[in-house]
Amino acid sequence: MAEQVLEVEGLSVDIPVTGGMLHPVQEVSLTVARGETLAIVGESGCGKSLTSLSLMGLLPSRAERRARRLSLLGEELAGKSERAMSDIRGNRMSMIFQEPMTSLNPAYTIGDQLAEPLERHTRLSRREVRERAVEMLERVGITAAASRLGQYPHQLSGGLRQRVMIAMALICNPDLLIADEPTTALDVTIQAQILHLMAELQREFHAGMILITHDLGVVARVADRVAVMYAGQIVETGTAAQIYGAPSHPYTRGLLSCIPIPGRSRPGEHLGAIPGVVPSLIGRMEGCHFADRCALVEPRCRKGDIALRDGSGSGHRYRCVLDPETPATQEAPA
């Protein structure tokens, strides 16, 4: 088994809000091995972005993070000071964000912003920094790289800016790359290119990658393993084949029924939809978080904490008291 880059156990985030305590991330455990891509999937507000920000130590100051274990290549990060975390960020673990249009500072050139992680984390000379920046831009498929260094973000398209962000994230050779919806804001044609590029670079840099997305199509293409999040919890996790082949949590099945499958979904046919809305995460919540929207709900779903269980012993775990064999997929409401 490959070396574990990231090991997280029992990660929770609490944010005090008016009306109580918000628990957007609850007891999340995950691991990412070198060269592996873990996709965290879920709808807006399920806690996937906050999970990634808390790994980076970039939560808003009023939010509180707790974790039994949060280690990068065996080094515990949980107790680290902000200063020590800033030595790691952009260096050993880095992040790509959803909005390439606004993620670069409009006042500085691409070259300046690309050079910053190197200037902060390495002792390279000015010339070496520049060479490395050109090399990275070429590597992410930007032509005329040297002349791009003097350009400003507003002179580049969204796709190019996301390539710059990727180059910036990888420039210090990180062990872990977190990509938060990296293709959501891009044109569909560009999306495929960027995904392809990221998969390629991850192999080349041999880093662990966490890909956060709500797009199951994206997941199917690049993920080795998948964690489905719902209302702050991981509700199902396993290899991509397990999740797509034998979705075992009613929420996962609901999600999969929402995407059209070429050849199977006919034009005009209703796609699946999950009725109801995501529950409020303020205060304690008992039982299964999905109970209110689940078609298969039983009285025992509403009692106590539902634990993740390993049905087959193959690492495919799901947070549901029912056996996955129970009456197949949730039907789409008419």
Added chain:
Amino acid sequence: MLAYLLRRLGVAVLVALTVSLITFSMIYLSGDPAVALAGESATEEDIESIRRYYGYDRPILVQYLDWLGRALTGDFGQSHYLKAPVAEVIFERLPTTMLLGACALTFALVLSIPLGVLAAIRPNSLIDRLALTIAVIGQAMPSFWFALTMVLWFGITWRLLPITGSDSWANFVMPSIALGYYVTPAVMRLTRAGMLDVLATDYIRTARAKGLRPHTVLFKHALRNAIIPVVSLAAVQFGFMLGGSIVIETIFAINGLGYLAWESIQRADLPMMQAIVLVLSVFYILLTFLADMLNAWLDPRLRTA
């Protein structure tokens, strides 16, 4: 960049011309200059001859073009009261006002920008409340009243500072504070609001995700962007200060342009008033032009769009 510069320069010249035309005609609206010059016991004939002597009998547009033509060569005519060339008097007084303006602006910026930044870093903290208090007082208090209060305490009660004149640096302390405090609230609040906006942007999150030091994030990435609207505002506020200096210079008897303006209004010294208004507006236009240039340097989107 050059195109942008030339465009702004063209606009600046047009604005200066418009302002000169408006002020020229507005001064005529305030009454017949010949009557005012002739004095109370003048006969109809005296007034008529004065009108002809100074050319006030010609159409206003002709007078304006004549005045403008000579003004462009630096000749603003003779002062009715001082019997000296207007340009000479003005250039004698100008440095004092510029010095006062520069001191006041420095005071205002040194007070308001750091306070605005600190307030934005820690919203709702003690320093934020303090900044807000300073801003509210500054906005609510007329500058002449503030000046008089300072004169009373620092000049008369405690005898720390001279209250009139413009001979030494000590003479400039109170006027600079009085004038500068007037523009502090607006600059500080805009700095605070701008910093709060910028600190919440995605590129600040990117900067932090790169592991940059807090001061790099704050000063290199945030302040540079937050300061752009502040530059424009500071230029406008400096213009207000030039107007405000008429009041402040009068209170402290500082021999600058503002005091001269007040004296000239009292003496109905028409050529002097016209020239002062023109000089002040040209300064104001120059400042906004400089602010535009500074912003173009700060914000690449303005120069490379």
